[in-house]
Amino acid sequence: MKLLRCGGRLNCSQVKETIRKLDEPTVHKPLRLVVAALILREGTDGIEVLVCQRKPDQPMSLKWEFPGGKIEPGEGAEDALARELDEELGISAVIGRRVAQIRHKYRNGGAIDLQFFMVREFNGALENRIFNDIRWASLRSLPDYDFLAADLGLIRDLSEGKLL
Numbered sequence: 649m650k651l652l653r654c655g656g657r658l659n660c661s662q663v664k665e666t667i668r669k670l671d672e673p674t675v676h677k678p679l680r681l682v683v684a685a686l687i688l689r690e691g692t693d694g695i696e697v698l699v700c701q702r703k704p705d706q707p708m709s710l711k712w713e714f715p716g717g718k719i720e721p722g723e724g725a726e727d728a729l730a731r732e733l734d735e736e737l738g739i740s741a742v743i744g745r746r747v748a749q750i751r752h753k754y755r756n757g758g759a760i761d762l763q764f765f766m767v768r769e770f771n772g773a774l775e776n777r778i779f780n781d782i783r784w785a786s787l788r789s790l791p792d793y794d795f796l797a798a799d800l801g802l803i804r805d806l807s808e809g810k811l812l
């Protein structure tokens with residue numbers, strides 16, 4: 649172990665403080681890998697995207713998000729998203745290109761890595777299986793929805809026509 653001498657750049661109390669901080673247990677929540685879909689269609693007011701509202705009894709209740717969820721161990725991102733879209737909306741989706749990747753730290757200390765993929769084609773009739781509500785929203789109307797914090801940069805870019 650390297651000895652820290654009080655005559656150097658740190659004084660004795662600073663050294664003690666450093667050691668105390670190193671001794672404190674830090675709680676590390678694992679990074680959650682999440683995938684979500686921008687399901688697009690041509691609407692009367694330009695391109696529309698499917699937005700979904702979380703249930704009242706879920707964490708971050710009634711916030712809006714894009715359909716998707718966590719990648720399971722050993723699963724690829726596209727496969728995970730296809731599985732989630734089948735579970736949540738009953739569709740068999742063709743997963744297109746990845747349009748954004750965002751790292752976000754929520755205030756509870758949990759960090760997520762979010763990847764967004766475009767979906768322009770799917771088979772099956774859309775069915776709301778888990779959400780409070782689902783809606784087709786025009787890109788310019790997206791800022792009117794109360795989205796999860798991690799999504800806000802993407803919402804701004806989409807609504808300003810910067811991404812699609």
Ligand SMILES: Nc1nc2c([nH]c(=O)n2[C@H]2C[C@H](O)[C@@H](COP(=O)(O)OP(=O)(O)OP(=O)(O)O)O2)c(=O)[nH]1
Binds near residue numbers: 682
């Ligand atoms: N599906 C989706 N999740 C998002 C978005 N933005 C965002 O921060 N998330 C977060 C919310 C959740 O913490 C996590 C997705 O996890 P999940 O869908 O499997 O499960 P969950 O909401 O019940 O969340 P959790 O309590 O299990 O962490 O990613 C988004 O646009 N779509």
